[in-house]
Amino acid sequence: MLTVGLTHFLVVSGVLFAFGIYGIITRKNAVMVLMGVELILNSANINFIAFSRFGNFGLSGQIIALFVIVLAAAEAAIALAIVLNIYKTFSNVNVDEISNLKE
């Protein structure tokens, strides 16, 4: 009988994190990059909650997860605003075409 334990959660969280990273690195569209960031944040949330369930840290993990959700909402708002400004400046939101940092 398979019991879902900490390891499973961590694996799911790790996979999710890897997808997030993959999304950040490979997607051209800035919005898609933001979505990768959301994935990473959520993989972190899974970690927090899993440790909160299986560790003996009390409820701190769950509370921090709530904080992260709030932060993610704020981050999404700000980041989308940035993307809009980028669009205004460069007329597109393709991350690999915006390489002004090179200079």
Next chain:
Amino acid sequence: MTESLLVNLSIITLFLPLLGFAVVIFTGKKLPKIYLFELAIMGAALIISCTMAFAKLSYFSSRDIIASLSWFKFQNVPGIGAIDFEIGVKIDNITVLMLIVVTLISFLVHLYSVEYMKGDKRYNRYFAYLGIFTFSMLGIVITHNLLMMYIFWELVGLSSYLLIGFWFEKKSASDASKKAFIVNRVGDIGMFAGILILFTNYRTFTFDKIFEQIAMGHLPFNSPAWLTAAGILVFMGAVGKSAQFPLHVWLPDAMEGPTPVSALIHAATMVAAGVYLVVRIFAMLTADAMLVIAVIGAFTSFIAATIAITQNDIKKVLAYSTVSQLGYMIMSLGVGAYAFAFFHLVTHAFFKASLFLGSGSVIHAMHHEQDIRKMGGLRKKLPLTYYTFLISTLAISGVPLTSGFLSKDGILAGTLAFGKLTGHWLIPAFGFTVALMTAFYMFRLVILTFHGEPRDEHKYEHAHESPFVMVAPLVLLAALSVFIWYTPNPIGADQGWFLSKWIKTPHTVVPQEMRFNFMKTEELKTAENEAAVNHTESSHGEIIHSEMYAEAMHQAHYPAMFLSLGVAGLGILFAFLMYHWRKINADTLAEKLRPLHYFSQNKWFIDELYQATWIAGTLALSKMLAWFDNRIIDGAVNGTAWVTKAVSKASGLFDTYVVDGFVNFTAFISGFIGLNFRKLQTGKVQTYVAFIILAIMILVLVFRPYIMVIK
């Protein structure tokens, strides 16, 4: 007339010719008729000398006047103490007589030159040189120490150089002046060494102080040999200046100078200086030194006489006769006939000056023709020159009633006495042979020049008697070649005022065992010695001429006189037979005695000998040194340069390739790294993120052991 006045007069006489020199040298050609000024100066010097001589010989005849002052002082010489260098004058009878001879002949030569040198482009400068020549000689005459003697000695050398090379445009004249100067230096080295020996031991240059110390038994380096050496070395100076064998070679060449200069050099100044030097140091000559001097003198007179026989240049004959007569004087000093040596110096000065000025007159008349083979018959054209020349020739040949007869006779008597007392018979033998030859070649000269038929008609036609200023000196000098000025007795000068009153042989200071036997004196008894010291007349203690020598001289007087008369007569007879009556053909005789004639005509090949030995040796040595300089010294310098160059090249290569290479390599590395790392900076955020993640993964891998594992 006091002693200090005499000293002042002598100094004035000394500086008058120098004044003449300075005025002409500094005003140059600006002053016309400068010779009048020169004549006035020399005339003044002559008058002062005569006055001095009169005063000295009349009032201070037995006293030497010495005045000196300290020139400079070394207060503290390490190991020696104080040394005082003195300058001063010594006026004795010899000095004043010599002063008259020098100033008189110098004056006459000045007078003569006014006409003889007329038209020369360096007319004024000629008189300047005559002035400094006279000045130098007067300095030698009046000085009382060896240092000043040496200084003026060198000045004579310098001025003779200037005068012999006066016509320096002629190669032969400039060569002759250099030869005279260099040959004289050879003798002067010896003189210098001799002076140094004396100075090292006695700490003074003054003659009388040196003699005083020798008389007290203080010998140089405590050895009699060194005293002999000092005498011979100082005598070497005289060998150079008085043209003694082996340094006589300069004198005949010195004929390249103007003829009045030859008269001055040969009669009164330069060559007399050597004899005068030996006269001055006579008191300190040891027996060995005197023998050397006598032998050199005798040999010189012999060589020169043999050469004079075959010369054809009128001045060359006279030049060799001068060398020969100087040999006589030196020989006379060597055999101890001191007074006669000085007597001969004076008489020779007059008749030789007369002969030279006479030859100048002939040359002047013949338009600078000097070869006697082209003359002849000049008696009619130049009567005054002829008679004065004849009188001087009689004097030099030793014919009675002339001064030369007296002095030569005395010298020959001296050599005879010397031969008898010491057994050196070769010296009188040389003496009489030379007397024979002298009479012969002098009459050969007179006959060929003045007698017979003219051999060059053209020049004979144009010949004319010289003007008054040239003839007047001849007449005066010829007059002075007569016996009456020196002694009332025409056959013996011993009792005349010149030898009995004026010239006193100095007292030798050499220790008894180093004198000739005949010069040794009896040891005086103490009481007599003290008496002698108190007595001014003989305060010097010992006398040089022992009874023995005086006796021998006296005995030798008549034999010497008759013998010398005989040889002189014989010489004159031969000369007339060969050249006047032509009973003996000179050419066939020369052909018969071919080797001897050849040897004599080429001057014994002494010049050639020097050419082959000294000159060639010096040249070879110089060449060797030049080679050494070129190859070794320059080679070393060049080698150093080459090494330096090579080192700098290597250093340059090191700089270019190693140091610069290192710097360039560093730059290259930085550039390379920068170029490659530039590629990492893509400006794309995603790349950076990928790198960050890669880096984190690497860090985690690397630091895995240190990560705390939560249990």
